[in-house]
Amino acid sequence: MEILQSILEKNPCYRAGKKIKVGGLMLHSVGCPQPSAEVFVRKWNQAEASRACVHAFIDGNTGRVYQTLPWDHRAWHCGSGTNGSGNNTHIGVEMCEPACIKYAGGAGFTCFDTETALAVVRRTYEAAVELFAFLCRKYELDPLADGVIISHKEGHERKIASGHADPEHLWSGLGCGYTMQGFREAVKAAMEGQPAQEAQQKAAEAQGASEEPAKTQENCRQPAASAEMHISDRGVELVAGFEGCRLEAYKCPAGVWTIGYGHTAGVNPGDRLGSQEEARALLKKDLEQYGGYVNTCVRKGLISFALTQNQFDALTSFCYNCGNGNLQKLVSGRDAAVIAEKLPAYNKGGGKVLPGLVRRREAERALFLTP
Numbered sequence: 001m002e003i004l005q006s007i008l009e010k011n012p013c014y015r016a017g018k019k020i021k022v023g024g025l026m027l028h029s030v031g032c033p034q035p036s037a038e039v040f041v042r043k044w045n046q047a048e049a050s051r052a053c054v055h056a057f058i059d060g061n062t063g064r065v066y067q068t069l070p071w072d073h074r075a076w077h078c079g080s081g082t083n084g085s086g087n088n089t090h091i092g093v094e095m096c097e098p099a100c101i102k103y104a105g106g107a108g109f110t111c112f113d114t115e116t117a118l119a120v121v122r123r124t125y126e127a128a129v130e131l132f133a134f135l136c137r138k139y140e141l142d143p144l145a146d147g148v149i150i151s152h153k154e155g156h157e158r159k160i161a162s163g164h165a166d167p168e169h170l171w172s173g174l175g176c177g178y179t180m181q182g183f184r185e186a187v188k189a190a191m192e193g194q195p196a197q198e199a200q201q202k203a204a205e206a207q208g209a210s211e212e213p214a215k216t217q218e219n220c221r222q223p224a225a226s227a228e229m230h231i232s233d234r235g236v237e238l239v240a241g242f243e244g245c246r247l248e249a250y251k252c253p254a255g256v257w258t259i260g261y262g263h264t265a266g267v268n269p270g271d272r273l274g275s276q277e278e279a280r281a282l283l284k285k286d287l288e289q290y291g292g293y294v295n296t297c298v299r300k301g302l303i304s305f306a307l308t309q310n311q312f313d314a315l316t317s318f319c320y321n322c323g324n325g326n327l328q329k330l331v332s333g334r335d336a337a338v339i340a341e342k343l344p345a346y347n348k349g350g351g352k353v354l355p356g357l358v359r360r361r362e363a364e365r366a367l368f369l370t371p
C-alpha cells in the first residue's frame with residue numbers, strides 16, 4: 001500500500017487543530033464521478049474549502065492513498081445525528097468514484113462503462129481494505145466489533161452522521177456484491193496477513209449457502225469457484241469482435257490503464273503484448289470470471305433451465321459488457337424465450353441508444369437462440 005502525504009494545511013479543519021481518540025473508521029465514497037484523488041486534494045486545500053475535510057482519499061485509477069489529515073486529527077467528514085457525531089470518534093476515508101457514471105439525483109446513477117466502473121470500484125475497495133487493516137493495527141481496533149468499521153450510511157443509521165448512502169449506493173448500483181459486512185471481514189483477514197482477494201473469496205464461499213441473493217458476497221473480482229460451464233472459443237470470438245484490441249498499454253477515457261481487449265488488472269504504462277493470440281488469451285481469462293457469474297445464477301436458481309453452450313456464451317458476453325447486476329435482472333425467473341426477448345433492451349449508454357450496443361445485443365441474441 002502506498003500512502004502519499006498530502007496534508008490539507010490550508011483547509012480550515014486542519015487549522016482548527018482538534019485531536020480525537022481514534023475509536024473507529026468510517027468508509028465514504030465521494031458521490032461524484034471523479035476518480036482522481038489529486039483533484040480533491042487540490043480543491044480541498046484552500047482556506048475557503050467548504051466545511052468538509054477527511055483523513056484520506058483513495059485514488060480510483062491507481063488505488064493510491066492520499067493522506068490529507070493526521071490520523072488523530074478531528075475531521076469534518078460525516079456531520080452528525082441525534083446520538084452525536086462520528087467526527088469525534090472515527091477516521092474518515094473517501095474512495096474516489098469512476099468517471100463513467102452519471103448521477104441522476106440523490107444516490108441513483110447510470111453507468112455507461114460497467115467494465116471500467118467495476119475496475120475502479122474494485123481498486124478502491126481493495127486499497128480501503130489494506131488501509132483499514134493498517135489503521136486497525138495502528139489503533140488496536142477490532143474490525144468486527146460493533147460500530148468500529150462503519151460506512152457513512154451505517155453512521156447515519158446509528159444517528160452519528162448525516163443522511164448519506166455512501167458507499168453502499170455505489171456498490172449496489174453497480175451490482176458488484178460488495179457489502180460492509182464483507183468489507184469488515186476482509187479487513188480482519190488482511191490483518192491476519194491474508195491477501196484481500198483471498199479473504200473475499202472466503203467470504204463468498206462462507207455465504208454461498210445463503211439463499212438470499214442480496215446478502216451474498218459475490219465480490220467484483222471472483223465468483224465462488226465451482227466445476228461448471230466455461231466460455232467457448234466461439235463466445236470469445238463474439239466478444240472480441242465488439243471490443244477494440246490494442247497491444248500496447250493505453251489509458252482508457254476514464255483514465256484506467258488498459259491493454260489487449262479491455263484488460264485492466266495489473267496493467268502498467270509501457271506494457272506490451274507480443275501478439276493478438278496473447279491478447280485473445282487474456283480476454284478469455286477475463287471472460288472466465290464473467291462466466292462465473294452466469295454459473296452463480298444457475299447455482300442460485302435464478303436460471304432454472306439447462307443452458308446450452310451458446311446460451312452460456314451469449315450471457316457471458318452480456319455480463320462482461322453490462323455487469324453482474326444487469327445479468328441477474330435479465331435472467332431472474334425467466335425462461336429462455338423471455339430472456340431472448342428482453343436482451344435487446346440493454347442498448348443504452350448515458351440514457352441514449354448506442355448503435356454499437358444495439359449490434360452487440362443482436363449478436364448475443366442470435367447466438368443465444370442458436371441451438
Ligand SMILES: [Zn+2]
Nearest residue numbers: 028152164166
Ligand atoms: Zn460520506
